[in-house]
Amino acid sequence: MERANLFIVPLDSERRWYRYHQLFADLLRQRLLQAQPDQVSTLHRRASEWHEQNGFTGAAIEHALSAKDLERAARLIEQAAEAALMRSEIATLLRWVDALPDELVRARPTLCLFHAWALLLGGRPIGMVESRLQSVDGDADLSGKAAPLRAFVAIFQGQLPRAAELSREALEQLAEDDLFLRSIATWLLAISDMVGGDIVGGGQALDEVARMSQEAGNVMIAVMTMCNLAELHMAQGQLGQARDVYQQALELATDKQGRRLSIAGMALMGLGELWRERNDLEAAERYLIEGIEQIGQWGEIGALDGYISLAYVRQARGDVNGVRDAIQRAQQLAVKFDVTEMDDVLVAAHQAHLWAMQGDLDLALRWIEERELTVDAALVELEERVSGGILSSSSRQRRTVEYLALARLLIAHDRPDKALAVLELLVRVSERYGLNGRVLKFQIFKAIACQAQGDLTQALAALERALSLAEPEGYVRVFVDEGEPMAALLRQAAARGIAVEYVAKLLAVLEMKGERRMTKLPPSSSVVRPSSLVEPLSERELEVLRLLTTHLSSTEMAEELYISVNTVRHHIKSIYSKLNVHRRADAVGRAKELELL
Numbered sequence: 058m059e060r061a062n063l064f065i066v067p068l069d070s071e072r073r074w075y076r077y078h079q080l081f082a083d084l085l086r087q088r089l090l091q092a093q094p095d096q097v098s099t100l101h102r103r104a105s106e107w108h109e110q111n112g113f114t115g116a117a118i119e120h121a122l123s124a125k126d127l128e129r130a131a132r133l134i135e136q137a138a139e140a141a142l143m144r145s146e147i148a149t150l151l152r153w154v155d156a157l158p159d160e161l162v163r164a165r166p167t168l169c170l171f172h173a174w175a176l177l178l179g180g181r182p183i184g185m186v187e188s189r190l191q192s193v194d195g196d197a198d199l200s201g202k203a204a205p206l207r208a209f210v211a212i213f214q215g216q217l218p219r220a221a222e223l224s225r226e227a228l229e230q231l232a233e234d235d236l237f238l239r240s241i242a243t244w245l246l247a248i249s250d251m252v253g254g255d256i257v258g259g260g261q262a263l264d265e266v267a268r269m270s271q272e273a274g275n276v277m278i279a280v281m282t283m284c285n286l287a288e289l290h291m292a293q294g295q296l297g298q299a300r301d302v303y304q305q306a307l308e309l310a311t312d313k314q315g316r317r318l319s320i321a322g323m324a325l326m327g328l329g330e331l332w333r334e335r336n337d338l339e340a341a342e343r344y345l346i347e348g349i350e351q352i353g354q355w356g357e358i359g360a361l362d363g364y365i366s367l368a369y370v371r372q373a374r375g376d377v378n379g380v381r382d383a384i385q386r387a388q389q390l391a392v393k394f395d396v397t398e399m400d401d402v403l404v405a406a407h408q409a410h411l412w413a414m415q416g417d418l419d420l421a422l423r424w425i426e427e428r429e430l431t432v433d434a435a436l437v438e439l440e441e442r443v444s445g446g447i448l449s450s451s452s453r454q455r456r457t458v459e460y461l462a463l464a465r466l467l468i469a470h471d472r473p474d475k476a477l478a479v480l481e482l483l484v485r486v487s488e489r490y491g492l493n494g495r496v497l498k499f500q501i502f503k504a505i506a507c508q509a510q511g512d513l514t515q516a517l518a519a520l521e522r523a524l525s526l527a528e529p530e531g532y533v534r535v536f537v538d539e540g541e542p543m544a545a546l547l548r549q550a551a552a553r554g555i556a557v558e559y560v561a562k563l564l565a566v567l568e569m570k571g572e573r574r575m576t577k578l579p580p581s582s583s584v585v586r587p588s589s590l591v592e593p594l595s596e597r598e599l600e601v602l603r604l605l606t607t608h609l610s611s612t613e614m615a616e617e618l619y620i621s622v623n624t625v626r627h628h629i630k631s632i633y634s635k636l637n638v639h640r641r642a643d644a645v646g647r648a649k650e651l652e653l654l
Contacts, residue, residue: 098124105129114140115149122156131161131168138171139237142178145277145310145320147355150175162189166196173206180358183210183396201230205242212245213397221249236273240266244282251289256490260289271309280306280320287327294493296331296530303327322352326363333370336533336566341370358394361387365407372411373534377616380415384408402428406458413465414538416597416620419627421466430459432467432475439482457483457495464502473509480506497526498535505542513549520546524556537566541596544568594635594653601628602653606645 066076077085089097101124108117114137121130134153141150154162154172162168173189176182186206193203208223224246231239244266251259263286270279283306290299303324310321325348333341345367352359364387371379384407391400405424412421438456460479467476480503487495500523507516527535536543544567551560594602597618604614611629615622633639636647648654 098126102126102129105133109133118153122153127157127161131157131165135165135168135171138168138175142171142174143237143273143275143277145280145318145355147175147179147319151179151181163192166192166199169193170199170202170206173203177206177209177396178359179356180390180394186210186396201227202235202238204230205238205245208242208245210396212248213399215397215399217249217253220245221253224249236269237275240270240273240275240278243269244278247282248285254490256289256492260286263289276309276318277320280310280318280323283309284323284327287324291327291331291334292492292494294495294497294526294530294532296334296532300328300331303331317351319351319353319355322348322350322355322359322363324348325351326360326366329363329370330366333366333373334534335531336373336537338370338374342367342374345370357390358400361390361394361400361404364390365404368407368411372414373538377415380411384411403458406462410458410462410465413462413469416618417624418466418469419624421462425459425463425466428459430463432463432479435460435463435479436482439479439486442482442486461498461502464506468506468509471509473506476506477503477510493526497523497532500526501535501539501543504546505539508542508546516546517550517553517555520550521555524550524559528556528559533563533566536563540567594632598628598632598635599653601625602632602644602648605629605632605641606654 065081066078076082089100101120105117105120105124105126108114108120114133118130118133118137121127121133130153134150134157138150141147150171154168154175162172169189169192173186173193176186176189190203190206193199204223204227208220208227211217211220211223224242227242228239228246231242233239243262247259247262247266250262253259263282267279267282267286270276270282283302287299287302287306290296290302306324307317307321307328310318310324312318325344327348329341329343329345329348331341332338332344345363349360349363349367352363364383368380368383368387371377371383384404387404388401388408391404394400409421409424412418412424439460460483464476464479467473467479480499483499484496484503487493487499500519504516504519504523507513507519523536526532536547544564547560547564547567551557551564600618601614604617609617611622611625615625618625629641632644636644636651638644638647645654
């Protein structure tokens with residue numbers, strides 16, 4: 058058979074290991090089922106024993122399950138569970154345990170512990186996790202082993218002091234050689250410290266956890282920790298360092314055969330967001346889609362951030378339907394993951410921000426009102442944070458998105474003074490923690506708000522600060538996402554010799570087809586105010602007015618401007634009211650009289 062190369066496939070280069078060709082193997086199985094069906098279970102059991110003896114535990118489990126030898130399968134799964142978790146093989150572990158009777162699992166507290174981890178990481182209902190932990194809590198030999206998992210849940214739920222307390226408790230009780238759980242507890246303690254305000258100490262602790270996890274062979278925690286470090290670099294405005302750390306994490310999550318573990322999806326999604334910031338939208342979408350697919354083998358909830366980033370990539374590309382699809386997928390995952398409601402609110406905040414970017418002001422405003430998000434409440438909370446108050450990482454991220462959406466709406470509704478009050482405090486909070494990536498974003502919004510106030514001097518001062526932070530790291534999207542208002546400011550900056558080469562690059566991107574239409578909220582400084590109009594037309598209304606001179610329908614106008622049909626109709630109604638007309642032709646005629654066209 059070997060010489061003829063019939064029905065076999067070599068597995069090495071030393072002519073020692075082979076497997077049957079898949080079609081031939083299927084044929085042999087079919088013949089066996091027909092000729093000796095009573096021998097199938099026996100052969101699976103023998104195969105399980107051979108694979109166990111030779112160190113192929115995964116195959117041993119599969120054969121034990123096929124043989125219906127569930128006691129043997131449970132023992133093998135319990136032995137293999139920790140290694141499976143460290144390799145981020147969450148879906149595989151869940152599939153194995155799902156094949157066992159519940160009473161058999163409950164009788165094995167150690168298996169219950171590892172199953173609880175897989176359930177949580179895989180995004181299963183929190184009730185299932187708690188049920189497994191009940192079996193763990195009743196076993197004296199597992200004292201302290203449930204604490205890291207409960208700390209993980211506390212992190213998800215924004216209970217930072219509780220998470221830190223449980224992590225310290227675990228480190229006191231766990232054996233020194235329990236590297237898997239000790240690395241998790243140390244990691245969670247670092248996260249608690251960092252989001253509690255100790256950015257430097259938390260970052261150093263994450264470095265230590267990454268090293269310790271790699272030494273222990275805990276690839277999952279090592280990669281997650283490295284991605285946390287990369288996210289910190291992103292928040293600090295260090296895109297180059299973030300890219301390097303994500304690449305290192307990706308290499309670590311790739312085995313010797315070049316196959317990527319499921320946890321590699323986290324690094325891929327991070328790289329996707331990074332390339333979005335640098336305006337390589339094709340690479341960004343490719344990395345994000347691959348990362349979402351990869352992390353899906355780990356657990357569905359892991360794809361949440363990927364879908365949110367994908368929505369912004371598609372927003373940048375003018376793909377309105379793609380934005381809607383990505384956000385809807387994120388919403389579905391958030392609803393399904395019931396450990397916390399923070400993910401639901403985070404996705405909703407991004408949806409509101411995207412509505413504001415697209416000019417769907419009514420939808421964004423309705424959401425702001427439902428959240429009871431007021432300027433006064435925002436100022437009180439931000440003052441507390443300037444003074445050292447803390448929020449969980451998810452709360453902080455969600456609040457940042459909410460405040461940006463609020464600032465957009467305030468500028469759009471001609472209240473830049475209110476927007477500036479919020480933005481000033483956001484800058485101070487971010488500067489307090491050295492988060493220059495956020496300072497950059499808020500300075501850009503400050504520039505646009507000052508522009509809307511008619512204060513060009515302060516607008517250019519804020520813009521110059523943003524440019525100084527952004528240029529060394531190659532930021533692009535954070536500027537061009539702001540469309541025509543930003544283009545106007547950049548032209549003013551260029552005229553004054555501010556970051557001339559970098560500004561020219563940004564303006565070149567903004568001049569590309571469609572880019573200057575992506576942001577739909579003009580500042581009042583760009584509003585045309587002819588004296589013969591009691592209430593002037595906004596920039597968006599002027600865009601709609603120009604389209605009224607064509608034969609485009611409302612639906613076609615919506616597609617052209619990347620906004621909803623209802624928003625187009627709202628603008629048309631407003632135009633008619635301001636021009637004191639009732640028909641499209643009359644609106645065009647009146648606009649020409651006023652030299653608006």
